[in-house]
Amino acid sequence: MPCLANKISAGELIIYQDRCKGCGICIAFCPRGALSLNDRGRIAREVEKCNLCGICETFCPDFAIVLNKGVNSLNA
Amino acid sequence: MVRAIERTGFDQKDVVIVSGIGCSSRASGYLNFNTLHTTHGRALAFATGLKMARPELKIFVIMGDGDCSAIGGNHFIHACRRNIDLNAVIINNQIYGMTGGQYSPLTPQGSKASTAPRGTLERPFDILKLARGAGATFGARGTAVQPRQLEQLIARAAAHKGFSVVESLSQCPVAYGRRNNLGGPVEMLKSMKEKSISVEKATAMDENELEGKILTGVHFSIEAPEYAEEYYRTVTAEENH
Amino acid sequence: MPETKPILMQGNEACAEGAINAGVRFFAGYPITPSTEVAELMAAKLPDIGGVFMQMEDEIASMAAVIGASIGGMRAITATSGPGFSLKQENLGFAIMAEIPCVVVNVQRMGPSTGVPTAPSQGDIMQTRWGTHGDHPIIVFSPASVYETYYLTIAAVNLSQKLRQPVVLLLDEVIGHMREKVLIPGGGRLIVEKASDKAPADWKPYDDKGVTPLVPFGFGRYYHVTGLYHDQYGFPTSDPRQVERALDRLHDKLKKYRDEIVLTNYIGHREPKVAIVAYGCTVRSARAVIKKAYWQNRLPVGLLSLQTIWPFPDREIKELAEKADVIIVPELNMGQLVGEVERCACGRAEVIPLNRYDGEMITPDQLVEKMGRWLS
Numbered sequence: 001m002p003c004l005a006n007k008i009s010a011g012e013l014i015i016y017q018d019r020c021k022g023c024g025i026c027i028a029f030c031p032r033g034a035l036s037l038n039d040r041g042r043i044a045r046e047v048e049k050c051n052l053c054g055i056c057e058t059f060c061p062d063f064a065i066v067l068n069k070g071v072n073s074l075n076a
Numbered sequence: 077m078v079r080a081i082e083r084t085g086f087d088q089k090d091v092v093i094v095s096g097i098g099c100s101s102r103a104s105g106y107l108n109f110n111t112l113h114t115t116h117g118r119a120l121a122f123a124t125g126l127k128m129a130r131p132e133l134k135i136f137v138i139m140g141d142g143d144c145s146a147i148g149g150n151h152f153i154h155a156c157r158r159n160i161d162l163n164a165v166i167i168n169n170q171i172y173g174m175t176g177g178q179y180s181p182l183t184p185q186g187s188k189a190s191t192a193p194r195g196t197l198e199r200p201f202d203i204l205k206l207a208r209g210a211g212a213t214f215g216a217r218g219t220a221v222q223p224r225q226l227e228q229l230i231a232r233a234a235a236h237k238g239f240s241v242v243e244s245l246s247q248c249p250v251a252y253g254r255r256n257n258l259g260g261p262v263e264m265l266k267s268m269k270e271k272s273i274s275v276e277k278a279t280a281m282d283e284n285e286l287e288g289k290i291l292t293g294v295h296f297s298i299e300a301p302e303y304a305e306e307y308y309r310t311v312t313a314e315e316n317h
Numbered sequence: 318m319p320e321t322k323p324i325l326m327q328g329n330e331a332c333a334e335g336a337i338n339a340g341v342r343f344f345a346g347y348p349i350t351p352s353t354e355v356a357e358l359m360a361a362k363l364p365d366i367g368g369v370f371m372q373m374e375d376e377i378a379s380m381a382a383v384i385g386a387s388i389g390g391m392r393a394i395t396a397t398s399g400p401g402f403s404l405k406q407e408n409l410g411f412a413i414m415a416e417i418p419c420v421v422v423n424v425q426r427m428g429p430s431t432g433v434p435t436a437p438s439q440g441d442i443m444q445t446r447w448g449t450h451g452d453h454p455i456i457v458f459s460p461a462s463v464y465e466t467y468y469l470t471i472a473a474v475n476l477s478q479k480l481r482q483p484v485v486l487l488l489d490e491v492i493g494h495m496r497e498k499v500l501i502p503g504g505g506r507l508i509v510e511k512a513s514d515k516a517p518a519d520w521k522p523y524d525d526k527g528v529t530p531l532v533p534f535g536f537g538r539y540y541h542v543t544g545l546y547h548d549q550y551g552f553p554t555s556d557p558r559q560v561e562r563a564l565d566r567l568h569d570k571l572k573k574y575r576d577e578i579v580l581t582n583y584i585g586h587r588e589p590k591v592a593i594v595a596y597g598c599t600v601r602s603a604r605a606v607i608k609k610a611y612w613q614n615r616l617p618v619g620l621l622s623l624q625t626i627w628p629f630p631d632r633e634i635k636e637l638a639e640k641a642d643v644i645i646v647p648e649l650n651m652g653q654l655v656g657e658v659e660r661c662a663c664g665r666a667e668v669i670p671l672n673r674y675d676g677e678m679i680t681p682d683q684l685v686e687k688m689g690r691w692l693s
Binding site: 088089090092094104105108109110111112113114115118121122123124125126127128129130132133150151154307310311 | 343364365407512538542544553
Binding site: 023024025027028029058059061 | 079220221223224227260261262265266
């Protein structure tokens, strides 16, 4: 049922560009400051700063960021 | 909500999401369970009938602040009084968002709203005190800025046998934040975080220190007979329904 | 229930008994004269057969609980009177839109408002048709005796399940409170097996092909129930084409089973000059007139009693109007169903209302006096 439009898979963190409305919540609450808005106002991740803690996933109101921990984890 | 249900380990077919009408209550339409999107304010009454017919179901009732405490107030206090095993999750964004920003019984006094251009006169409920006074046996408050804690609180509510209330404070930047110049979603969440304090810590603080604070965590958890179970236990005849 | 021994039974009791024998195992209600006996009897009888009785905080909650229980797989009913029936309208509309089977009993009392709570009336006719908003379909039965109450309750429960269409059972204070000798066949309660999932793999809750029995919640058939217009799985849609098709779907259900739904009864002369069209307790006065005028005096008079008032028995009225010169429509209100009779007679017969709204019943003499002009 969820649409799987152009998701950008950066390592284990999956960002659904079309679901992101650029509210900035994940950026503000990411403990490592690893997230920022790209030129199209969507979320982008700086891989080296990110430690896959998954805080962004829990904060995102639109399920636009999904932390894909292991092989069997649910990738929506 | 979904992550909390995952924590409980309930079987997907036993979980039911009932919701009322409003932004919060659209949630039932996005979840892959048996879902029931009822009429405004009546979710708990629908859920009561469903629970009594199928007591084994794990029923979560998602409501908005107005949905639950204004038009739904009568059903809320009676569901509490019966202590029927339902998990009420009140998404409190302190405004009627869907209809464009009218104030609700949980809107902080003095707030601006489309129906209170000069600020609301009315004092809001403390929904957890109301719930406890009416007989609910589990009450907790969480916020959207502490999602992990909120997950745990909803999971604990689900594990509790009896009427459980989890108030989840959330931000409505479009209707409430804008009119009360509280900034965008990030600012609202940050201020929510600053005002949040755990129930345990709050015990060491006096009245005016607690002014404007959001007390998060479990406020009360009491063991008491659960309505559906008591009903079927006292039904003498053999089961043939 | 004893074998077919005649027993003295109250109308409200016949309603409770009929519901239980039709497999109802859930009642939610709120006290209100003159329907409280239904609730009291359900409170006494349901627990003994594993059923659920709920006294809710108000009639709105009662209607909601009945719908919730029905979604849980229990046949469910509620009973009330005018004021409570007014409160139930929004949720009744929800049950119609979501196609959730349930039966709502309205034991009419003199209205409007608090009115005369212990007086009979037929003033809620149009409310049962249009009480809830929107172009919704509705089925409304109106018994004229304790015996008919028993049978129409069973018909209401079964029809509601079959069409997944809420049915209103419209009594009045006289039918509800009177006691009458009733012959109810034995065989006792319908054995209701536990809710189960007997649907095919490709089951859809709102199948375009037609009404499918509802697989209750809890069987792993994931679907959505909402008052919003919805697709075949119940998920919301506002696409104009689907909306129109969805509303047609609700109405087509009743059109398809029209003859099973529209129940009427005719007694009297085959070619009546003067006919009476009546429903509910007024039928009793009309029957007394027919017994005397036709069976004894062989006058060309007849009585068409309407057990179904909505959908309105248009065909039956049209046929009657082709024979009779005059149709008298006695009602305990200021004239409600008479408009429908006039519409369907469309000039073939003169339609004369006979109205009484002082809280008393229309007497046979009143009818005879009204009919006299055309019979002398």
